[in-house]
Amino acid sequence: MSILPDIYKRLRTIPDASVDRAMAAALPTADPKEARLITLSLLERRNPEGVVAVVLYYDRLPADLQETVVKQAHQWYRPLREAASHPSPDAPANVIRVIATARVVKLAYLVAEQLHHRPEPIRAQAAEALLDLARWVGAPAPNDADTPACDAQSAKYLQAGIEEAVQHYDTHCQPTTLLALAALAPRAVTAALKHLSNPHHPAVAPMQTLLATAQHPDLHRAMLVMIQVPPLAKSVLKGLPVALEAGGLAEVLSGAHLLLNPRAAGPLQRLAQPDTLWPDADQIAKWPPRLTRALVRWAVSLPFSKDQQVAKLSELGKAADDLTRLLALRQLVAVCDGRDDHLTNEAIARYCFDVQQTVAWAALRHLIGVDWERLPHMLTRLINSQHEEVSGLARQRLAPMAFGRLWDGWPRMTPKQRLDIGRALIKIDNTFHSHLAEKLASPAKRDRLRAMSMIHTLNQGALFEKAMLTFAADRDEKIAASAVRALGSAQSQRAVTAVEGTLNHTDSRVRANAVEALGQLQSTRHLRELVKMAKEDQGRPRANAIQAIMGLNTGAAFTALDSMLNDPHPAQRISALWVVEAMGLFELARHVAEMAVADPDGQVKQRADRVIHELIHAMDPREPLAVNTQPGATKKAG
Numbered sequence: 001m002s003i004l005p006d007i008y009k010r011l012r013t014i015p016d017a018s019v020d021r022a023m024a025a026a027l028p029t030a031d032p033k034e035a036r037l038i039t040l041s042l043l044e045r046r047n048p049e050g051v052v053a054v055v056l057y058y059d060r061l062p063a064d065l066q067e068t069v070v071k072q073a074h075q076w077y078r079p080l081r082e083a084a085s086h087p088s089p090d091a092p093a094n095v096i097r098v099i100a101t102a103r104v105v106k107l108a109y110l111v112a113e114q115l116h117h118r119p120e121p122i123r124a125q126a127a128e129a130l131l132d133l134a135r136w137v138g139a140p141a142p143n144d145a146d147t148p149a150c151d152a153q154s155a156k157y158l159q160a161g162i163e164e165a166v167q168h169y170d171t172h173c174q175p176t177t178l179l180a181l182a183a184l185a186p187r188a189v190t191a192a193l194k195h196l197s198n199p200h201h202p203a204v205a206p207m208q209t210l211l212a213t214a215q216h217p218d219l220h221r222a223m224l225v226m227i228q229v230p231p232l233a234k235s236v237l238k239g240l241p242v243a244l245e246a247g248g249l250a251e252v253l254s255g256a257h258l259l260l261n262p263r264a265a266g267p268l269q270r271l272a273q274p275d276t277l278w279p280d281a282d283q284i285a286k287w288p289p290r291l292t293r294a295l296v297r298w299a300v301s302l303p304f305s306k307d308q309q310v311a312k313l314s315e316l317g318k319a320a321d322d323l324t325r326l327l328a329l330r331q332l333v334a335v336c337d338g339r340d341d342h343l344t345n346e347a348i349a350r351y352c353f354d355v356q357q358t359v360a361w362a363a364l365r366h367l368i369g370v371d372w373e374r375l376p377h378m379l380t381r382l383i384n385s386q387h388e389e390v391s392g393l394a395r396q397r398l399a400p401m402a403f404g405r406l407w408d409g410w411p412r413m414t415p416k417q418r419l420d421i422g423r424a425l426i427k428i429d430n431t432f433h434s435h436l437a438e439k440l441a442s443p444a445k446r447d448r449l450r451a452m453s454m455i456h457t458l459n460q461g462a463l464f465e466k467a468m469l470t471f472a473a474d475r476d477e478k479i480a481a482s483a484v485r486a487l488g489s490a491q492s493q494r495a496v497t498a499v500e501g502t503l504n505h506t507d508s509r510v511r512a513n514a515v516e517a518l519g520q521l522q523s524t525r526h527l528r529e530l531v532k533m534a535k536e537d538q539g540r541p542r543a544n545a546i547q548a549i550m551g552l553n554t555g556a557a558f559t560a561l562d563s564m565l566n567d568p569h570p571a572q573r574i575s576a577l578w579v580v581e582a583m584g585l586f587e588l589a590r591h592v593a594e595m596a597v598a599d600p601d602g603q604v605k606q607r608a609d610r611v612i613h614e615l616i617h618a619m620d621p622r623e624p625l626a627v628n629t630q631p632g633a634t635k636k637a638g
Helices: 004-011 017-029 032-045 048-056 063-075 077-084 091-102 105-113 120-138 152-167 175-184 190-196 204-213 217-226 230-245 249-260 262-270 281-286 289-301 306-318 322-335 342-353 357-370 375-382 388-412 415-428 432-440 445-457 465-472 477-489 493-500 508-521 527-536 539-549 554-565 570-583 586-598 602-619
Strands: none
Touching (some): 032 048, 048 077, 048 091, 063 091, 077 091, 091 105, 091 120, 120 152, 120 217, 152 175, 152 190, 175 204, 175 217, 204 217, 204 230, 217 230, 217 249, 230 249, 230 262, 249 289, 281 306, 289 322, 306 322, 306 342, 322 342, 322 357, 342 357, 342 375, 357 375, 357 388, 375 415, 388 415, 388 432, 388 445, 415 432, 415 445, 432 445, 445 465, 445 477, 465 477, 477 493, 477 508, 493 508, 554 586, 570 586, 570 602, 586 602
């Protein structure tokens, strides 16, 4: 039985340093079992002389003992310093291994010292150790809540060692030390950047080569730091497309906050093809919020045209992150040139419907501030916003400007715009009907006609029935025709009686509008007059009468329509074709097709050709429509 365990057990109780020196002297020649006992004893005693011996023997220790050494290394500042200056050829390599593996960052200067006056293998090992430590210190935390990998004070020791290595680059010529410097970015490595600002410094040329080839993620993260150094800016611009092709744009954007400095953003304006440096939509969708937020600054720093920049910022409006969308909106507001910047304001308007109330509210405030020309239409859509503050702001802003804007823009609006905006204003403006009554009482005929058009379109005839009854008897045919049409929304027996009385009016417009109004009022007492009108009246009232009786007496209606399609007067045939088109009468498609080919009148042939294509499209929407651009092709009957 071996007595070694008993011997070491006895030695453990002797505190004299000579015991450590004796065990240290025995360690290099001991067999593996003895070496294990000696190492464990020395580590347990923790005397500097013994720990130095363990460090010198580190490369020959089994893996479990090396792991034990690494765990205790943060307590060995003095032994590691003494081991670094030991004359043993294995000393510097082992010291570097222990410091790098245990990440004893405060002793990084010991590693940096090995770069000077040591053989090439040791210099290369020291440079790799500095790079490993720099990557560990410079790695971004997984999220903002995590504590940094290394405390700031310890990181300063590493930074000082790396910056010294850059300063004395000519004594070791290790490009890996430049990668270590890049790995620390975007820290403020001021001293190293000062040396690299000198175009004649020995580290500049190798750093230029590294940046231009852009093969390492460490370099990608440092590019927006290095671009601020004049001798390196051109190499960064050359390396940026390479970095993107290698999938390194995310690393580049880790330093996007530096673009707030013109020294970093300015050189980017020299890029020839900025589109190659913008990720596609699929990439953006996979990125975390910190990167999509950085894209906002990236979009305004690259030399995009104004239209391209607006398009990129609009694209970020689809991001899932609320802050990304808000930042993109703020940049759009910053680049907007005011009321007449239609493209930018259109992009900002889309943010008014954002799921986040803050974003939607900010977008609407901008459009109000510049008095955007489409603001009234936007306000009418936003009064029903899901966000209470946005809806309230829209109502508050729309009410004072409501009626005047609607009145002035009425002639230029489409029927749908008139209906949508008018209905919205009736809801939010308590003075809407009083303003309309004032216009109806205006001495100007044009105002009265527009007011009655609004009453008809917005179905407000019941509120203005008395005035419409008076105007229906007016001597002016235009006034009477407009009043009769507006009475269609009155929905009262008096209105029905008044409109029926105009079926025999001398003016064809009045008669035509009377037919439409009675259809809206759903009155059937006038069938006899309609049948008579469908046979012998002028084009428009005759066509309206045929359309009205189509649902009441189909046989009589088709007889009258057939007669009208064969009328000798072209205007009557065109009005008849309007009925076929308006009601989608597929039964007459063959007759219309024959007219499109054989009718003696050119305008009738054109209108028939349009109608037959409309019927075909109605039967099969996949069939393209034939667009007839001839004058009068889209007019109503007559």
